[in-house]
Amino acid sequence: xxxxxxxxxxxxxxxxxxxxxxxxxxxxxxxxxxxxxxxxxxxxxxxxxxxxxxxxxxxxxxxxxxxxxxxxxxxxxxxxxxxxxxxxxxxxxxxxxxxxxxxxxxxxxxxxxxxxxxxxxxxxxxxxxxxxxxxxxxxxxxxxxxxxxxxxxxxxxxxxxxxxxxxxxxxxxxxxxxxxxxxxxxxxxxxxxxxxxx
Numbered sequence: 001x002x003x004x005x006x007x008x009x010x011x012x013x014x015x016x017x018x019x020x021x022x023x024x025x026x027x028x029x030x031x032x033x034x035x036x037x038x039x040x041x042x043x044x045x046x047x048x049x050x051x052x053x054x055x056x057x058x059x060x061x062x063x064x065x066x067x068x069x070x071x072x073x074x075x076x077x078x079x080x081x082x083x084x085x086x087x088x089x090x091x092x093x094x095x096x097x098x099x100x101x102x103x104x105x106x107x108x109x110x111x112x113x114x115x116x117x118x119x120x121x122x123x124x125x126x127x128x129x130x131x132x133x134x135x136x137x138x139x140x141x142x143x144x145x146x147x148x149x150x151x152x153x154x155x156x157x158x159x160x161x162x163x164x165x166x167x168x169x170x171x172x173x174x175x176x177x178x179x180x181x182x183x184x185x186x187x188x189x190x191x192x193x194x195x196x197x198x
Contacts, residue, residue, distance in 0.1 A: 005029075006039075006078045009099070013124035014075050017044060021120055028115050029078060036113035037080035038106060041120040043073040053125065059114050065107070068145045072112060074099040076120035079106070097141040104149045139164040 006029050016022070025041065032039050045054035056073035064070035077099075087105045090098040170182050 002081055005081055007081055007084075008076075008078050008120070009074065010121065011075065011123070014121045017119040017122050021118070024118060025078060025115065025120065028113070028118075032113050033080070037083055037110065038072075038077060038103065038112035039115060040072050040077040040112055041115040041118035043076045044119055044122040046122050046124050048125070052122070055119070056123075057116075059116070060112055062111070066104075066149075068100075068104070068142060068150055071100045072103060074103070075123050077103070077112075094141050094144070096138045097145055100142075101145055101148070104145065 010016075025039070029039055042055055042057040044052045045056065047053045056076070058070065058073075060072075061070055065072070083102075083106045087102065090102050092098065094101055166182075
């Protein structure tokens with residue numbers, strides 16, 4: 001039903017990062033065709049108190065994207081309307097990873113255009129895709145994406161599935177705080193990374 005040339009999907013807990021973001025993005029979108037029909041910026045992750053706790057801003061990485069290991073921050077993705085005519089709608093049997101599946105189809109033979117420095121949306125932490133209770137369901141859907149777009153499932157993804165079930169169990173036993181504290185301990189011991197704050 002969209003009548004515009006470009007489509008941006010905002011979820012129930014997403015909002016535009018600033019009043020002028022569409023105007024700023026429009027300058028890039030006006031020059032994107034014909035080379036790019038997917039254009040994306042950055043997403044601020046916002047905690048329950050409204051504080052920005054992180055940012056999704058990774059530049060395009062073809063090996064990771066086509067290997068189903070990294071998705072574009074879909075809350076900041078502008079899709080040209082022609083993509084839906086050519087590649088069809090979202091696969092609604094995927095409740096969490098439908099946007100990833102669509103982008104894998106739409107970008108099978110092309111690349112997106114990244115708008116560095118432009119934060120398009122602010123996303124509230126705790127939605128469907130990053131709720132720890134949904135972690136196993138998300139990994140199962142990602143396994144479907146591997147089979148559909150890559151053809152095989154790497155052993156590493158089975159490790160992710162095991163971790164997802166551990167997060168789920170910890171959240172059921174001790175709530176989100178226990179799951180977060182355990183995740184932070186794992187990040188510190190195994191990767192030397194700083195804590196997640198949400």
